[in-house]
Amino acid sequence: MTLHRITLKCGADLQGFRRAVRWLIAEELAPQHVVFAIDDAPSLFGNEQTGDAPAVTIPKGVAQLIEHVVCHCDPERYALLYGLVWRALNGERDLLEVASDPLVHRIDMMARSVRRDLHKMHAFVRFRRMKGEEVERFAAWFEPEHFILAAAAPFFVDRFRSLDWTILTPLGSIHWNREALSFGLPARREDAPDEDSFEEGWRGYYESVFNPARVNPTAMRAEMPKKYWRNMPETAAIPGLIQTASQRVERMIEQEASMPAKRTPERALEAMFDQDPKSLEELNAIIAKAGPLVPGATQAVFGEGPLHADIMFVGEQPGDQEDLQGRPFVGPAGKLLTKAMGEAGIVREQAYLTNAVKHFKFDQRGHRRIHAKPTAGEVKHYRPWLMKELELVKPKLVVALGATAVLALSGKATPITRSRGRARFGDYEGYITVHPSYLLRLPDEATKREAYEAFLTDLRRIRDLAQADPETGELPLAAE
């Protein structure tokens, strides 16, 4: 049988190779009957033309290897790959699993070499700003080992989408104009700018991060082979750094511990740890500055009420009304709470009311903003502020309205049904009850009334607990 000659284009001719494979497989031509040649110009001899052939299915791993290995600079790459395909289709489907097989191993090493070259190109390309242009445009000169331009380009597009840039190489060039990618002719080093105003600073940085006490040029060269140095401005510093390293270390060791030149800054040291906000105003300013965790809220809604109030009520988060007015508990649930407080004999103005989360989170439905429950992580985000608020207000009793408040005050999720009643939140006497919005959501009047009564009972106990003697903990008569 005669040898069959396949001619492929110079570079990574993935398409040509795929086409050839389809045809060769259709013709059942074993690797030993095929030679692959590489040519810049289309061949003058027509006899080696491959025809169209139906698609062949090859194992996924093999297809992926082909994509990488066609980029390799070894002229034997196509022959080796075809050998792999042939074996995979002739009884050795799982051939890649035998990583110790000589052919698999060799192709794997080639793929690795291509991937490494790609990685190094992503790492070592150095852009320089083109001079005399108003819009920022960048260009780089790079010398890859393999035919990787097309494979390397998407990385630069993803990263520098908003910039104009060109990468010039001896194998071709890549251009990006902020919209489209194009590939051009091989270039010369002189086509790229020869300097950049940030290189000096970059070199200074590079020199400064080097630690002379750890000099190890072998390890450096293993990862940054010399062939790349020419196109990396910082590498000019390397010989000097290595040469002076041992002197520098000696000097450091010889140098005796010196006396501090400055006096200890006693006042600054004393002030240093006195950083906590001292008032609610200071705390609120910090919260306001941080902004909402979930975007959308109009403003932060802070707590309201006197310092050292007997009772501090903690709700979930501000609602639509609260968000607009900037005050807690002024919407429908807040109104219900105020009413119930009145009936239970708690004066709203004498209590401190606040929320676990300080910003309104919602889903927009048409014109309406529908309350969206904060996640546990969101509640925890606000928790340190709530803890500080509690510390500043220092109530006798802190009341958690609903599960979110319990989570915020205790740091743990606990269902209301099981924990309703007296509780302890760290150093504070506490009480757990439902959130008033729960009462609004109940479907029928009878359950609503019942639930409201239970809520009132809670509020009355809360009132009594807050009046308990702080020394003895004794409740006023008829409380328990």
Add this chain to the structure above:
Amino acid sequence: MDEKLSRKLRILADAAKYDASCSSSGAPKRKADVGGLGSTVGSGICHAYTPDGRCVSLLKILLTNYCLFDCAYCVNRRSSNVKRAKFSVDEVVTLTVEFYKRNYIEGLFLSSGIIRSPDYTMEQMLLVAKKLRRDHGFRGYIHLKTIPEASPWLIEEAGLWADRLSINLELPTETSLERLAPEKDGASIESAMAQMFERIEEAREERRHFSPAGQTTQMIVGADETTDQDVLRTSAKLYGHYDMKRVYYSAFSPIPDSSAILPLKSPPLMRESRLYQADWLLRYYGFNVDEIASGGEQGMLDLDVDPKLAWALKNRHLFPVDVNRAEREMLLRVPGLGARAVDKIVVARKHTTLRLEDVARLTSGLKRARPFLITADHHPKAKLDRLDLRERLIEKPEQLSMFV
């Protein structure tokens, strides 16, 4: 770039270089928006290597090296006489963006000496991150050093802008911390680590951004008397309790203008690299701290051979291991076989019987593996019991490379 900025950069890069972490890994894959700048790739990129073999991936700088603290091991402690400088927030932003555009870096690693107060310092650092993300649409990597003495809400905020957070434990024991870093406090370091750990986990579950590349820490080795075994115990705890992505070890190295209470000489760099190897065994090879320590003497690792080999030499009765039959767990314990080689062996042997030359194609550590392995065509027999086995397997210094 103007000269004043260049000068500051030199000072503040020099001051930051004792932090060993350089990695830009672990961030979720991001691409630049239209008009924005930057992307992240899973395992990070090293854009250069310095002659100490270390990777340059992020612009690693301090906001300032003025510091009110007085940690003995640190060049920036208030009592040291080094040159001081301070960047403005905008200067750091400009440097990051301009370096990034030239493809010098993957992003920013920002740390700082403590000025005015921990909160003030942390706020300035946050401002840099916020400006990069908000004003420049920066989607590259940001690693922020957390100041454990700062208020907890600042840590909450830091996680929203950073890809990775870290607090350096620096000293493996509480006593050393007290002696060498008087302003620091082990309890607040641990509570900040715990807070970050919790928030990172929750955010992952809720699919929100909070330091998605996790947290890391660093310990200085050789500045105090702590043994390798105790260092590794601390690491095991940090991995277990706080899900550290990495514990970095930094061999104490002489610094300009060093403090009188520190040892004059640095420990051999080999100690650091053995600790990294041991750390690997801890995390990926199923070893526990005591097993690793048993390979050395008195709590110190053997500096001449890697810790897996050291362990194997003292446990020769468990070898040789048959490549074609042994469990994966046991193969992982064979010196010279890395986890990747083991995985390939386990798959390949389903199809074929492995010979020595096959194994040679899967690992570069065959010389070390040979005396401990049985293949279809090889049995070490009495070689395994030779008294001089350890001596024969000691690596020549020039062949050394850290497998970190």
